[in-house]
Amino acid sequence: MKESQQNTTDFGYKTVARDEKASMVADVFHSVAAKYDIMNDLMSFGIHRLWKRQAIACSGVRKGHRVLDLAGGTGDLTAKFSQLVGDTGQVILGDINDSMLKVGRDKLRDLGLVNNIEYVQMNAEALPFPDNSIDVITIAFGLRNVTDKDAALKSMYRILKPGGRLLILEFSKTDSEALSKIYDFYSFNLLPSMGKLVANDSESYRYLAESIRMHPDQETLKDMMENAGFEQANYQNMTGGIVALHRGFKY
Amino acid sequence: MIKTLLVAAAERVLNGALNLDPHFAAPLKKVQHKVLAIEIRDWQQTFALTYTGQSFMLFNNFQEQSDCHISASIATLSELKEPSQLTRLIRQEKLDLEGDLHLAQTYSQSFSNLDIDWAEHLSEYLGDAGAQQLVQQIKHVITRTKKADSILSNTTQELCQDELKVTIHPLEMTQFKAHTRELKQHAAQLEQRINQLLAR
Numbered sequence: 001m002k003e004s005q006q007n008t009t010d011f012g013y014k015t016v017a018r019d020e021k022a023s024m025v026a027d028v029f030h031s032v033a034a035k036y037d038i039m040n041d042l043m044s045f046g047i048h049r050l051w052k053r054q055a056i057a058c059s060g061v062r063k064g065h066r067v068l069d070l071a072g073g074t075g076d077l078t079a080k081f082s083q084l085v086g087d088t089g090q091v092i093l094g095d096i097n098d099s100m101l102k103v104g105r106d107k108l109r110d111l112g113l114v115n116n117i118e119y120v121q122m123n124a125e126a127l128p129f130p131d132n133s134i135d136v137i138t139i140a141f142g143l144r145n146v147t148d149k150d151a152a153l154k155s156m157y158r159i160l161k162p163g164g165r166l167l168i169l170e171f172s173k174t175d176s177e178a179l180s181k182i183y184d185f186y187s188f189n190l191l192p193s194m195g196k197l198v199a200n201d202s203e204s205y206r207y208l209a210e211s212i213r214m215h216p217d218q219e220t221l222k223d224m225m226e227n228a229g230f231e232q233a234n235y236q237n238m239t240g241g242i243v244a245l246h247r248g249f250k251y
Numbered sequence: 252m253i254k255t256l257l258v259a260a261a262e263r264v265l266n267g268a269l270n271l272d273p274h275f276a277a278p279l280k281k282v283q284h285k286v287l288a289i290e291i292r293d294w295q296q297t298f299a300l301t302y303t304g305q306s307f308m309l310f311n312n313f314q315e316q317s318d319c320h321i322s323a324s325i326a327t328l329s330e331l332k333e334p335s336q337l338t339r340l341i342r343q344e345k346l347d348l349e350g351d352l353h354l355a356q357t358y359s360q361s362f363s364n365l366d367i368d369w370a371e372h373l374s375e376y377l378g379d380a381g382a383q384q385l386v387q388q389i390k391h392v393i394t395r396t397k398k399a400d401s402i403l404s405n406t407t408q409e410l411c412q413d414e415l416k417v418t419i420h421p422l423e424m425t426q427f428k429a430h431t432r433e434l435k436q437h438a439a440q441l442e443q444r445i446n447q448l449l450a451r
Binding site: 047049050053054056057058060062063080083084086238239 | 252255256258259283284286299301303304305306308310311312313314315316
């Protein structure tokens with residue numbers, strides 16, 4: 001029984017074999033990549049831009065830093081970091097999904113951001129960087145799709161330089177009952193319909209809503225960060241806890 | 252989130268100004284990537300402003316290290332348009348400054364030199380004559396509004412001070428403050444005296 005639990009994981013509300021989750025998540029993002037930005041704006045009413053702004057403000061990224069924007073998708077954070085680190089710094093846009101990377105690369109090139117950005121397809125559970133080599137890691141709306149979150153956090157801790165920090169921007173749990181009901185209705189009724197209408201894909205957006213509910217809450221994620229070795233782990237809730245920004249340091 | 256939204260809007264305005272006045276950012280090239288933290292005492296908020304060489308970035312809730320940290324009230328910040336005022340404001344304790352003074356002076360100089368040629372930019376849409384006419388009319392309206400505001404303010408002041416006698420003249424206020432200070436000193440002296448007498 002225990003062995004079978006170890007071999008399975010959640011995929012939204014479904015339970016699937018661990019080694020299948022990555023490819024199933026990949027299918028979801030291959031499917032939504034082209035319409036990812038427009039859907040983000042539609043689904044969050046543009047508020048995702050404010051959540052990301054807050055993450056950048058808390059990142060402490062400065063000129064010359066080496067930044068890893070993990071699960072960076074279409075490069076919203078990378079675009080800002082690229083300007084902040086300047087010519088002497090470097091931003092690595094990492095994603096497990098090559099469709100998302102391609103969309104991100106096209107978008108950033110169109111913005112004229114080419115000098116200091118690298119695009120690397122990578123799995124967050126086994127990051128392809130030496131120990132102590134990155135100043136700041138951000139993972140925005142990506143951690144919930146990772147199969148083994150503990151392994152991913154440990155891998156991030158390993159590659160961070162001493163003094164470096166990790167920022168996790170992710171959907172979380174709201175503590176307001178009224179907001180929670182409205183949010184549930186929106187997520188399970190309106191969101192898949194919007195996905196169907198705009199991206200012709202309701203299943204991917206149903207997975208999005210389900211995966212948010214299966215993601216660890218604020219305190220659990222904080223404990224997971226501490227278990228991975230991060231110090232001074234803390235979080236701030238945004239929009240009533242619908243999204244939380246976790247931050248941890250490596251000393 | 253509302254604050255973040257307002258800061259995002261302010262950042263957009265700053266970057267708009269960057270496009271409208273090509274000389275605006277020239278002095279900032281020397282200090283690009285340096286972070287100026289501005290603490291507004293009235294709001295108990297710290298904002299961080301940085302110029303990346305391409306655009307401004309403005310953040311609220313800033314808790315990171317900055318190259319220069321200034322703390323002042325809104326009223327004092329508006330006086331910062333003149334870089335030469337910096338040291339005077341610091342001496343008067345209206346402004347606290349930690350870090351690179353040159354960074355604050357450069358930003359101050361850059362903002363004081365901001366000069367947007369509205370007629371030039373509007374001429375793309377309205378034509379040269381139309382844009383010039385519109386800008387002149389707006390300037391005229393602004394001047395008249397300022398004049399009317401000044402007259403109204405003076406009249407209200409005179410009415411309240413001399414006719415209705417519901418407010419006092421600033422000199423009376425200064426005199427009142429001096430009297431209050433004197434009274435406070437007397438009270439403190441008296442308190443000390445009483446304490447001494449009680450101690451015997």
